[in-house]
Amino acid sequence: MSELSVPHLLGIKYLTPEDIELIFNTADNFKDVINRPIKKVPSLRDITIANLFFENSTRTKLSFELAEKRLSADVINFSASSSSVKKGETLIDTVNNILSMKVDMVVMRHPNPGASVFLSERVDARIVNAGDGAHEHPTQALLDSYSIRERLGEVKGKRVLIVGDILHSRVALSNIFALQKLGAEVMVCGPRTLMPKYIESLGVRVEYNLDEALKWCDVANMLRIQLERQDIKYFPSLREYTMMYGLTMDRLDRLNRKDLVIMHPGPINRGVEISSEIADSNQAIILDQVENGVAVRMAVLYLLAEQIKHG
Ligand code: NCD
Numbered sequence: 001m002s003e004l005s006v007p008h009l010l011g012i013k014y015l016t017p018e019d020i021e022l023i024f025n026t027a028d029n030f031k032d033v034i035n036r037p038i039k040k041v042p043s044l045r046d047i048t049i050a051n052l053f054f055e056n057s058t059r060t061k062l063s064f065e066l067a068e069k070r071l072s073a074d075v076i077n078f079s080a081s082s083s084s085v086k087k088g089e090t091l092i093d094t095v096n097n098i099l100s101m102k103v104d105m106v107v108m109r110h111p112n113p114g115a116s117v118f119l120s121e122r123v124d125a126r127i128v129n130a131g132d133g134a135h136e137h138p139t140q141a142l143l144d145s146y147s148i149r150e151r152l153g154e155v156k157g158k159r160v161l162i163v164g165d166i167l168h169s170r171v172a173l174s175n176i177f178a179l180q181k182l183g184a185e186v187m188v189c190g191p192r193t194l195m196p197k198y199i200e201s202l203g204v205r206v207e208y209n210l211d212e213a214l215k216w217c218d219v220a221n222m223l224r225i226q227l228e229r230q231d232i233k234y235f236p237s238l239r240e241y242t243m244m245y246g247l248t249m250d251r252l253d254r255l256n257r258k259d260l261v262i263m264h265p266g267p268i269n270r271g272v273e274i275s276s277e278i279a280d281s282n283q284a285i286i287l288d289q290v291e292n293g294v295a296v297r298m299a300v301l302y303l304l305a306e307q308i309k310h311g
Helices: 017-034 059-070 091-099 115-120 138-152 170-181 210-216 238-245 249-254 286-309
Strands: 048-053 074-079 105-110 126-132 159-163 185-189 205-207 219-222 261-263
Touching: 017 059, 017 138, 017 170, 017 286, 048 059, 048 091, 059 074, 059 105, 059 126, 059 138, 059 286, 091 105, 091 115, 105 115, 105 286, 115 126, 126 138, 126 286, 138 170, 138 219, 138 261, 138 286, 159 170, 159 210, 170 185, 185 210, 205 210, 210 249, 261 286
Parallel strands: 048 074, 048 105, 105 126, 159 185, 159 219, 185 205, 219 261
Antiparallel strands: none
């Protein structure tokens, strides 16, 4: 297969396992490219991409921008804090204004779940979801599974644990979909108050005791507490959260330093969900995830642009 089955990347939910394999194989090629002295290829030379960020972001925005530039696309950037959205313009009007400048693709981060699906039904451009509220963050899940495949050879059959604020995390939901499509087993762990009520219907295991969960898994993905999305208090204090759900060397010592692969999507809150010692250890692949993010995003943009070129 050489084409994606979808015209947009709105969520992992809409991808087939074959789509994900195609993205990974394409990313392998781009990973070679970005490790060469000349890191740029002309693949997207006639494509213009708008990065629309209606919510704060550091690494995702930089990663997309770098991916676009390494593919030689023309890039325009927009962030909500400096835009006419503040003057009352609607999302559709904002985007249609940008598209009338002959933009082919839109990469959008938005605080509202479903914003990119909404946009894809109403405007004439390829849409890539860079995170829509607490819903999906598909490129993060792709780069996470890609990084597991790189470290462990394959994703199929691996036991992957996701720890933390499952309720507010788009990274958790997209990871669950991606890992299951690739044949991994998934367990989630966190305080009961941060566990969605429907979680079991997603076919994942649920464990509330982190030590038990760590015994089970090959990979642990430690999530950040999404304080910006929490309108009430979900646990007594960050100190208590760390005692129950923080990954520390003490915890790993109790498991005889089990050779777990440790992941984090960033930004890290050192000393909260993960200790510095662990974050900086050889078991952590956090910076590999960041590196792979550029190659995986290049693959997604390249595959969507191929569809534009072939009509
Ligand atoms: C994540 C996000 O924005 O959802 N970060 C990211 O994309 N690198 C996770 C987070 O903010 O905790």
